[in-house]
Structure formats: structure tokens, C-alpha cells
Amino acid sequence: MDVEYTGRQTTITKKLKVQTEEGITAITKIVGTSGSVHVILSKDKYRMIAEVTVHTKHHKLVARCEATEMEVALHDALAKIEQQAIRHKKKFGTIKRHPKSDVKGGTTEVAAPAARKTATLKVATKTSVGRKAVPMLVHSFPSHSPLSEPHVVRSTDGVALRPMSLEEAVKEAAFRDRDVFVFRNHGGQAMVLYRKRDGKMELIEVP
Template sequence: MQIEFTGRQFTIYPKLRTQAQAGLDRIETIIGSNCTAHVILSEDKFRKIAEVNLQCKQHSDFTASCEAKEMEQALHDALDKVEKQVTKVSKKATTLRRHPVQNAEGSVRLQTGDVLAEFA
């Protein structure tokens, strides 16, 4: 996974970089490696904002933005939000694969309805 870091009025420390890489590695095990991530860390006067954008070829884009007093906490919350989005989409795809849509042709309800319509 390619990871791009952007700091807006903020310098990105190695600790934050390793924290983001560890979180995105956890997400990569769920969704696969065909993704690119963009981590944006910005700082206003008294608030720290972390934004994580994840673009995948198979799935839609995932975005999370969190705000906290400490940058580590904001980054952790944003990575958790993206991870929840990714797990929701992957579970949904797994469920659809395992439980395909059933056609009405083979259902018992349709067959009994046809028989009753013929006698009426």
C-alpha cells in the first residue's frame, strides 16, 4: 500500500508516521494491497485534526476525519473509523457472496400460487 503524508502547519514526527503505517497495515490485511492512502495532519490553534483517505480499486473510497487535543489520539480515531468502514464493506461483500439472491422460479410459494390460479 502506498502511503502519502501531508502536514498542514504541522511537522510529521516519526512516531506519528509509524502509528499511521501500523494502522494502515492492519487495514491492508482486511482489504488487500491494491490501495493508496493519504494521511493529512493539520493543526489549528488548540485543535489537532487527522484525516485519512483510502482509495481502493475494488471498493469505493473511504474517508475519516477526527479532531482531538492530541495528534496521536486524532490519528488513532481516524484510523479506527476507516477500519470500521472497511470491515463493514468486506463483511457485506462476503455475505452477498455466501447468500446469493434466490430467484422466484424455484420457490414453493410461486409454484403453489400457479396451481391455485389454474383451478380458479
């Protein structure tokens, strides 16, 4: 990179130039060698100010630092430029370019996960001027998955109000046409009759 120096109220020594070249060498490993660098070193009373500007093909990196010594200010400015270059490289490297889909006719479908339900909408598009519209399937996803709320109804038809034997409970459940019937035996033990899918009644003793 071409380096240009500007000194304001200060002298640019060989030591400062060597320090700048070392910092620029580290920066060029990140942004490349094409571009230019402008280093402005100035003195304002007791403040030493170093301003470094790096022009590359895609970016302009600028850093300005102050310190009581010029070497420290220049070091900090070059370090900031290097950090900026790293951030720009990471940001530029994360951009993924997707090839344009070549639609020559027919139906184009957007891939969707099988676990989600999609709504299909046909959209008429034109491939070029003068040609007929081509139907296209566009899948739209709901922002929130619909969840059915439980519907609970209170009922006392499945509960016996008096103690009864097992035989009486089976007959009562069949009479009330209940798949689940709760009762207490003559000893006060709570029990549940449950009709399984095969039609058999299962007795559950509640502890």
C-alpha cells in the same frame, strides 16, 4: 500500500509515521495491499485534526477526527477507517451471485413450496431473434393466505323447550332430523344427543 503525508501548520514526526504504518498494516489485512493512502495532519489553534483517505480497488474510505493531541486524532481516524473496511467487507461478502438460467427451449418452472397454493401463468418469451415464442410457467404467490370465515346461524330447532326422557329425546331428534339435539331430563340435567358418523346416537351429560 503507498502512503502520502501532508502537514498543515504541523510537523509530521517519525512517531506519527510509525503510528500510521501500524494502523495501515491492520487495514491492509482487510482490504488488501493494492491501493493508496493519503494522511493529512493539520493544526487549528488548539485543535489537532487527522484526516485519512484510503483508496482501494472497490472502495474509498475517508475518516476525519479531532482531538487535543495529534496522536489521539490519528488513532481515532485509523480506527474509523478499519471499522469502515470491516463493514464494506461484510456487505460485499453477503452479496450472492446467482448463475443465469440457461433456457434453450421447452418449459421452465419456478420451484415453489408444496404447502402454498400457486397460480400458474403462461408467458410467451423469445429465446433469440427470429425464433418462435417459448411458453414459460410463472408461479405467483398470494400476499395473504385466504382464510374462510366461519358461517354461524342461530337456531332453536336443536333444543327441546320442555323436559323429556331419553327415549323421547331420541325420537324428537329423529323427527327434527338433527344430528345434535340438546334437552333436559325430568330431573333438570342438561344432556346432548350427538349422531356419530356410523349413525349411532351418543349421549353427553353436561356437568
